[in-house]
Amino acid sequence: MFRxxxxxxxxxxxxxxxFARPEKHSIYYRQxxxxxxxxxLRSMGIVIIISFFMGAVITLQTAxxxxxxxxxTYLIGLGARDSILLEFSSTIVALILxxxxxxxxxxxxxxxRVTEQIDALELMGINSASYIILPKVxxxxxxxxxxxxISIITGIVGGWIAGTAAGVIxxxxxxxxxxxxxxPYYITYALIKTVVFAFIIxxxxxxxxxxxxxxxxxxxxxxxxxxxxxxxxxxxxxxxLTQLLxx
Amino acid sequence: MIRAxxxxxxxxxxxVIRDISAVFEPGQTNLIIGRSGSGKTVFLKCxxxxxxxxxxKVFYNDVLFTGLDFKARKEIxxxxxxxxxxxxxxxxxxxEENVRFPLDMFTDMSREEKSDRVNFCLERVNIVNSxxxxxxxxxxxxxxxxxxxxxxxxxxxxxxxxxPNSGLDxxxxxxxxxxxxxxxxxxNMTTIVNTHDMNSVMENGEKIIFIEEGExxxxxxxxxxxxxxxxxxNDFVFANALAKQLKESSx
Ligand SMILES: Nc1ncnc2c1ncn2[C@@H]1O[C@H](COP(=O)(O)OP(=O)(O)OP(=O)(O)O)[C@@H](O)[C@H]1O
Ligand SMILES: [Mg+2]
Numbered sequence: 001m002f003r004x005x006x007x008x009x010x011x012x013x014x015x016x017x018x019f020a021r022p023e024k025h026s027i028y029y030r031q032x033x034x035x036x037x038x039x040x041l042r043s044m045g046i047v048i049i050i051s052f053f054m055g056a057v058i059t060l061q062t063a064x065x066x067x068x069x070x071x072x073t074y075l076i077g078l079g080a081r082d083s084i085l086l087e088f089s090s091t092i093v094a095l096i097l098x099x100x101x102x103x104x105x106x107x108x109x110x111x112x113r114v115t116e117q118i119d120a121l122e123l124m125g126i127n128s129a130s131y132i133i134l135p136k137v138x139x140x141x142x143x144x145x146x147x148x149x150i151s152i153i154t155g156i157v158g159g160w161i162a163g164t165a166a167g168v169i170x171x172x173x174x175x176x177x178x179x180x181x182x183x184p185y186y187i188t189y190a191l192i193k194t195v196v197f198a199f200i201i202x203x204x205x206x207x208x209x210x211x212x213x214x215x216x217x218x219x220x221x222x223x224x225x226x227x228x229x230x231x232x233x234x235x236x237x238x239x240x241l242t243q244l245l246x247x
Numbered sequence: 248m249i250r251a252x253x254x255x256x257x258x259x260x261x262x263v264i265r266d267i268s269a270v271f272e273p274g275q276t277n278l279i280i281g282r283s284g285s286g287k288t289v290f291l292k293c294x295x296x297x298x299x300x301x302x303x304k305v306f307y308n309d310v311l312f313t314g315l316d317f318k319a320r321k322e323i324x325x326x327x328x329x330x331x332x333x334x335x336x337x338x339x340x341x342x343e344e345n346v347r348f349p350l351d352m353f354t355d356m357s358r359e360e361k362s363d364r365v366n367f368c369l370e371r372v373n374i375v376n377s378x379x380x381x382x383x384x385x386x387x388x389x390x391x392x393x394x395x396x397x398x399x400x401x402x403x404x405x406x407x408x409x410x411p412n413s414g415l416d417x418x419x420x421x422x423x424x425x426x427x428x429x430x431x432x433x434x435n436m437t438t439i440v441n442t443h444d445m446n447s448v449m450e451n452g453e454k455i456i457f458i459e460e461g462e463x464x465x466x467x468x469x470x471x472x473x474x475x476x477x478x479x480x481n482d483f484v485f486a487n488a489l490a491k492q493l494k495e496s497s498x
Contacts, residue, residue: 117335124353125320
């Protein structure tokens with residue numbers, strides 16, 4: 001318990017250093033572009049593949065669970081849309097990204113720590129926390145909302161293809177269903193969650209990497225911890241945000 | 248000039264550095280020698296502030312460095328260059344970008360000026376035609392030399408080298424020693440070098456501090472080192488047979 005609180009304290013102290021005023025904007029800008037590519041664009045493939053198949057499965061399951069003559073089939077489209085919007089494309093995608101991006105960030109920063117690259121930055125008089133972590137936070141907070149939108153779209157397309165191919169719903173019904181009683185606020189809700197989750201993934205993983213001591217074994221451990229802790233934090237904040245935003 | 252007073256540092260209750268005081272003058276190569284694990288790296292990191300000392304003070308040109316916060320240290324840090332034991336090149340950058348990095352960060356030089364300066368420094372450490380390689384593609388010795396180029400690119404006033412010639416062949420090792428000595432005189436730098444290479448001790452040792460088990464045992468220069476009667480130092484210096492024979496025959 002004490003260790004947890006101490007860790008929490010040093011996490012906040014690290015954040016304080018991350019958001020100190022940048023020293024040279026052009027370099028931060030360049031780093032951010034780099035991170036947009038490595039943390040954002042490179043995650044697009046996995047998000048698209050997973051969203052497509054999950055959309056398909058969600059639609060089929062909704063269809064088989066509601067097989068009932070008095071139930072209009074367009075509700076399948078509606079059900080799939082809401083599951084994707086409310087939970088899948090924000091929370092589940094965030095958990096997947098915690099695995100991919102989180103472990104990547106923790107092992108990269110952890111390696112920089114054990115090979116003294118962070119010391120080298122500090123020695124030059126550079127705020128290493130800000131130089132390394134801030135571009136990653138900015139990149140993921142900016143880019144992950146796009147990933148969520150892409151996930152929503154591919155998920156719904158996946159459901160449409162699977163639903164019509166399996167013959168559980170007609171194309172017209174599905175398209176009618178995904179527009180029926182549509183609440184635009186759900187998209188806002190999904191995007192707000194995404195931004196918070198992006199911040200959690202990046203900062204928790206960066207913290208785990210930044211505090212590594214030792215060698216490559218500890219770097220591996222840090223990247224496992226990064227995934228576990230950011231996933232737990234995501235699940236916790238999912239509950240909190242849902243209560244705050246939907247009640 | 249760098250002055251250390253009564254530096255003590257422990258890790259988890261174990262004292263690694265015990266009450267070391269020393270003065271390092273500019274324009275000469277100051278050596279810290281000692282066996283592996285004696286505390287050289289820890290002492291150097293205490294001097295530059297990468298490790299916080301438990302007790303003691305470090306002065307840079309009479310400014311109390313250990314008492315300053317990160318912001319105030321920054322001004323002194325800009326005048327420091329350091330070669331880390333493992334080179335510590337940035338993996339995500341090429342050789343050229345590594346050496347150019349301090350220039351990008353702290354100067355307003357034009358592109359050409361920067362690349363001239365980078366190439367000049369790389370040539371001084373005998374690295375040519377490797378500008379676009381990544382650190383992973385270099386040999387250990389090449390990495391060290393690139394790291395030296397990065398350390399001197401801003402013409403620092405204080406240069407720290409942690410084992411600049413471990414992992415180098417004897418010839419390259421001598422080239423590096425000469426380079427360090429030359430730039431030290433040229434820029435009137437205060438240079439501190441950790442080493443356990445007796446060759447560089449005999450070449451460069453204008454001021455030598457011998458550390459054993461975290462304590463300063465002996466201080467002097469390369470001429471005095473052979474005549475010293477400090478037993479621990481003799482064990483260290485005459486660890487190899489040839490050197491022992493030399494000492495015997497000189498008696
Ligand atoms: N971060 C640390 N935590 C705990 N102990 C440490 C730490 N860094 C160094 N030590 C201990 O301090 C002692 C001195 O280490 P140091 O790295 O200074 O040796 P060295 O003289 O540089 O040796 P070498 O020539 O092999 O580089 C060692 O016993 C080491 O175990
Ligand atoms: Mg060492």
